[in-house]
Amino acid sequence: MRPAPFQYVRARSALEAAQMLGHNPGARILSGGQTLIPELTRRAVTSPLIVDLKTARGMDTAHWEDAGLTIGALCTLSTLEAVVAQRPHARYLQSALAMTASPAIRHRATVGGTVALASSTSELLVALLLGTTSCETVDADGNIRTRDLNEFFTTRNVGDAEVLTTVRHTPPDGAAALDEYARQSNVPADVVVGVVSGFETNLLHTVVGIRGRLPTYASRHPGDPYVPRHVASAWSHDAIAERLITRLAHAGRH
Numbered sequence: 001m002r003p004a005p006f007q008y009v010r011a012r013s014a015l016e017a018a019q020m021l022g023h024n025p026g027a028r029i030l031s032g033g034q035t036l037i038p039e040l041t042r043r044a045v046t047s048p049l050i051v052d053l054k055t056a057r058g059m060d061t062a063h064w065e066d067a068g069l070t071i072g073a074l075c076t077l078s079t080l081e082a083v084v085a086q087r088p089h090a091r092y093l094q095s096a097l098a099m100t101a102s103p104a105i106r107h108r109a110t111v112g113g114t115v116a117l118a119s120s121t122s123e124l125l126v127a128l129l130l131g132t133t134s135c136e137t138v139d140a141d142g143n144i145r146t147r148d149l150n151e152f153f154t155t156r157n158v159g160d161a162e163v164l165t166t167v168r169h170t171p172p173d174g175a176a177a178l179d180e181y182a183r184q185s186n187v188p189a190d191v192v193v194g195v196v197s198g199f200e201t202n203l204l205h206t207v208v209g210i211r212g213r214l215p216t217y218a219s220r221h222p223g224d225p226y227v228p229r230h231v232a233s234a235w236s237h238d239a240i241a242e243r244l245i246t247r248l249a250h251a252g253r254h
């Protein structure tokens with residue numbers, strides 16, 4: 001199989017990439033290429049211009065600042081895995097990354113590409129939604145926008161002429177845990193569930209990602225039952241989510 005013909009350019013910065021998108025309708029950003037290259041090859045996606053962002057400088061690292069994590073869009077999932085391993089309270093991020101694809105893919109796939117895809121069963125995105133996460137983009141005019149990660153799901157993705165540059169994450173208050181379920185062992189997850197439990201209290205916050213649907217959120221106050229029943233009933237077709245929530249809620253408390 002061959003992709004439809006396209007032009008290929010390398011961007012030196014996120015702004016330059018955004019300008020190329022702005023001047024070329026239908027142009028696409030290439031980051032790790034783990035999803036886009038196969039899509040182009042089987043012509044699920046066609047584009048007149050592919051703008052390689054990997055050549056942009058200074059966007060491939062992640063670091064902790066006070067309590068928060070700042071992640072460059074070109075940071076690979078494996079680099080992020082090493083950075084979050086330094087902090088015991090970020091274990092939910094580490095397990096999310098360890099569950100994602102395979103080591104070879106994680107070595108190439110980027111955080112920017114993962115956020116831009118906005119898959120509801122992305123382990124990393126469910127984990128990021130357990131805390132407070134914002135995404136910074138730049139457009140062709142150099143305008144920088146910061147939006148909550150939730151918006152990338154509700155508005156479906158980064159704008160056509162925007163480049164995602166930075167993701168900022170503050171871990172949740174409380175113990176966070178994450179797990180997933182796949183109907184078959186060799187396919188991506190069907191359900192990804194993350195929970196935050198307060199210390200010696202009940203479930204505080206839940207994120208449920210089910211294939212093909214937007215993630216669902218639920219916040220609970222101490223004293224409420226462990227299982228957020230409105231979430232469980234919303235997904236009653238799939239009791240897996242409810243079982244995962246219950247198990248994770250108990251695990252988080254101990």
Ligand SMILES: Cc1cc2nc3c(=O)[nH]c(=O)nc-3n(C[C@H](O)[C@H](O)[C@H](O)COP(=O)(O)OP(=O)(O)OC[C@H]3O[C@@H](n4cnc5c(N)ncnc54)[C@H](O)[C@@H]3O)c2cc1C
Pocket residue numbers: 028029030031032033034035036037053073099100101102105108109110111112113114115116117119121122123124158162163164165188189
């Ligand atoms: C076999 C396989 C298994 C996988 N399993 C999982 C899994 O279990 N869980 C999971 O969450 N993911 C999984 N993935 C997805 C993978 O982990 C990456 O998230 C994904 O490939 C995107 O990252 P990338 O850097 O390769 O992006 P690319 O493929 O380069 O780009 C993906 C899309 O995002 C856009 N884009 C990329 N960067 C930016 C940016 N900075 N600004 C704006 N738009 C941008 C591109 O234009 C493109 O549309 C899997 C992928 C494969 C191939």
